[in-house]
Amino acid sequence: MQFSPLLSRLIETLTYLPGIGKKGATRIAFQMLERNREGAMALSHALHDAMEHIKHCRMCRTFTEDEICAICANTRRVDSGVLCIVESPQDVVAIEQTASFEGTYFVLMGHLSPIDGIGPEDLGLDELEARLANGKLQEVILATNPTVEGEATAHYISQLCQKHNVAASRIAHGVPVGGELEYIDGNTLMHAFSGRKTL
């Protein structure tokens, strides 16, 4: 089926959205044209403005259109001296939803991956080291993912912390709360055993 050029282009570009295939894009295009042109126009403007203006926070590297994000601009949180290192802005969202962490973050925007040519500078570890050196941090919590790359990245950063005499800790890995042992993968179970605590 030959769509008109503008409709073809709309369907094609909708497939750029992760998780949207050709069929879904066609359905979305028709539905927006039929029922929500205003909404589609609002989305068009929001996409444009976001891509044009959202950069990285100068302190923690998360996404924001401001120089400094809201968390880094919160002096109470900065003064805590606790810095949590995560791989992505989504990780910040997940941790913030627990409402239990009161420090600030440092978002790597990835992890060390020599095969992909991603080294320490790509993760902003030079900036991180400058902060470790300035003496204002009491503790660094390493919350990278429990993957090979995440562990290697955590290990690398823990050595930077050691070098600058800043306490470093790794978040605990084990059986999820409410999880049933029977359904947990072996690797997680091994972590749960080796990380056991004396009662």
Next chain:
Amino acid sequence: MQFSPLLSRLIETLTYLPGIGKKGATRIAFQMLERNREGAMALSHALHDAMEHIKHCRMCRTFTEDEICAICANTRRVDSGVLCIVESPQDVVAIEQTASFEGTYFVLMGHLSPIDGIGPEDLGLDELEARLANGKLQEVILATNPTVEGEATAHYISQLCQKHNVAASRIAHGVPVGGELEYIDGNTLMHAFSGRKTL
């Protein structure tokens, strides 16, 4: 979690897309910012241009930015004198994919629905009647959906056809080819029985 204003607006407007919830929108926003700003910008422009310029074909009412869509501009198809009535542009796509219909379409962009205040004029049935009256149509194929509203709409149009002496037919409803009887709903089975053909 408090996102920056532009990021909040992006996530909010992404939920205007049918089938995308808050969580999916957040994931999409981050992924586009991280990995495909160019694609997001292209989508922004495509959305803008589509919503601004895509209107309805003057002949068949389907979506197009041209006065007349590609199918209606095809004289071979127009000269066939066969017009297929469907409820939506997606139906045109489905029929075109079979590559077996060589006439043109008339897209109602809905169906008669007195409760929702949708009457004949809203479906362009005045325009359709003008075409039935001008003597160039040999046959009208009613391909509205096999729902209460679709049937009522087909019935209404068949009466217009009768009034203007244009042959009208309704597409067959029954067990889908390859479908297993066991899994077909009762209504479809009833249609299949009442629509049986002598061998």
